[in-house]
Amino acid sequence: MQTDNKIQLLQNFLNGSITDQELKNLFVWLNSEKGNMEFEKLLNEKWLTNKFQTTENIDSTILFSRIKTKIEDKQLSSRKQLLIRFRKVAAIFILGLLIPTIYFxxxxxxxxxxxxxxxxxxxxxxxxxxxxxxxxxxxxxxxxxxxxxxxxxxxxxxxxxxxxxxxxxxxxxxxxxxxxxxxxxxxxxxxxxxxxxxxxxxxxxxxxxxxxxxxxxxxxxxxxxxxxxxxxxxxxxxxxxxxxxxxxxxxxxDKYISWINGTLLFHNDRFEEVLKKLGKWYNISIEVNDREISNFLFTATIKNENLDQIVDLLKYSTPFKYSIYKADGVTKLVVEKMK
CATH class of the missing domain: 2.60.120.1440 (Jelly Rolls)
Incomplete structure (x- = not known):
């Protein structure tokens, strides 16, 4: 979708004139990784704040929740209409709305x-x-x-x-x-x-x-x-x-629940477990080229660091070599022993 089309969808949703198909398109767009990034970009570049008078209406969490509620309301209304129309039919089959990451x-x-x-x-x-x-x-x-x-x-x-x-x-x-x-x-x-x-x-x-x-x-x-x-x-x-x-x-x-406040705590943890946690935290793929690396014990507190900063920290605190590769939208961190 073009930028103007995306903004038009948001406008239609907020003023109550959005169609069922437009609602589906808006949900799928905002719920995709690419769409989420595009939305944040539009917000950061003031595209949306220039179009709407209040920032409350375009808060991503509130907006996404309102869209889901709207979809559920439409589905419930549709089911009621079907039940009324076919109440004399012995068997009634209702097809739910299928959307990525929300299923019924x-x-x-x-x-x-x-x-x-x-x-x-x-x-x-x-x-x-x-x-x-x-x-x-x-x-x-x-x-x-x-x-x-x-x-x-x-x-x-x-x-x-x-x-x-x-x-x-x-x-x-x-x-x-x-x-x-x-x-x-x-x-x-x-x-x-x-x-x-x-x-x-x-x-x-x-x-x-x-x-x-x-x-x-x-x-x-x-x-x-x-x-x-x-x-x-x-x-x-x-x-x-x-x-x-x-x-x-x-x-x-605290070591196990600190992540809910944006902090990862490691204390004498096997490096294999550390890398698994970092892979999930930064949404990256990690490849270990030597199994001996897994038994290395690692201690650190990680908070608010980006991936490049984490790699620098690992380089200075562990005796291993790190390489980052990006291909087809996937980031891979390769870990191997120093030669």
């Missing part, structure tokens, strides 16, 4: 014929995104992570959520509706607590670090009769996928 999955109808809509929030071009779930639970999502949750928790006995990647959650207290976090082979139940979780699909383990409250861990799918393992504040649970047991130890919680 209709579960099996309950006895009251209510359906649960699931939303999927994914983060790829930001380091951190803070969001609030429908029950009031606050979530900090790290780059490269995904969270799936119902649009309405009140229709179920439990608040079911799924996370891949890394996130910190401050769960809203509700003793009548336990909060269930599904992590593949394992899961956890809480009522109201705060904790950090790491659950990457390409890694062989799941980590949960508890800051406050209590966590009940279980294997498989949640059932009130499950055998639970309890986690106390200050403890780390490590589950190696495919293994029978949870490994629990005491740790420095």
């Amino acid at each position: 999955t209709v579960l099996n109808p309950q006895k009251d014929n209510k359906k649960v809509v699931y939303l999927k929030e994914s983060l790829s071009n930001e380091k951190i995104r803070k969001m609030t779930l429908p029950d009031g639970t606050a979530v900090w999502l790290m780059s490269g992570s995904t969270i799936t949750y119902p649009s309405n928790f009140s229709e179920n006995k439990t608040r079911n959520v799924e996370i891949t990647g890394e996130a910190f959650l401050n769960v809203a207290k509700d003793s009548l509706h336990p909060f269930i976090l599904n992590l593949g082979e394992v899961g956890l139940k809480v009522v109201g607590t705060s904790f950090n979780v790491m659950n990457y699909g390409d890694e062989d383990r799941v980590n949960v670090v508890l800051k406050t409250g209590k966590v009940d861990l279980f294997k498989g799918k949640y059932n009130p009769d499950n055998d639970f393992v309890h986690l106390a504040p200050g403890q780390l649970m490590t589950y190696k996928k495919g293994e029978p047991e949870f490994l629990i130890s005491y740790v420095d919680v």
Whole structure:
């Protein structure tokens, strides 16, 4: 889309004259990595502030939330019209709106014929995104992570959520509706607590670090009769996928949750784990050409540094060679031993 077309879409949305197709186009544009960068560029170059009188209307977080709400409202209205038009038909099939990073999955109808809509929030071009779930639970999502949750928790006995990647959650207290976090082979139940979780699909383990409250861990799918393992504040649970047991130890919680404030803390960490974290934090691919590099112990505090500054820091603090390559929009950092 040309710049004028993009601004026109924003104007149409804000003044309420946007069509369904234009709304889809606007959502897809703003939700893409390229579109997000273009939006910020327009904002920085005063294109948007010259067109609109207030900056509140063009705040990216508020704008994106309003667009999603508009789409959901249109979908709900469309469903109501279909139900009225075909109420005498025995079977009704409703096609949901398919858009990247937001999808709608209709579960099996309950006895009251209510359906649960699931939303999927994914983060790829930001380091951190803070969001609030429908029950009031606050979530900090790290780059490269995904969270799936119902649009309405009140229709179920439990608040079911799924996370891949890394996130910190401050769960809203509700003793009548336990909060269930599904992590593949394992899961956890809480009522109201705060904790950090790491659950990457390409890694062989799941980590949960508890800051406050209590966590009940279980294997498989949640059932009130499950055998639970309890986690106390200050403890780390490590589950190696495919293994029978949870490994629990005491740790420095701040080291695991400092990232929500934009800081990465490393203290005698294996360089392999450090590079994995940096790769996700800066959204880059990292290649290690010598496995001995992985066992090097690394200590540092990283805050607000850009990628070039990080590479300079690594050069001065480790005995390795670093090279950066960029191709097809992908940045790769190659690490190898000095010759």
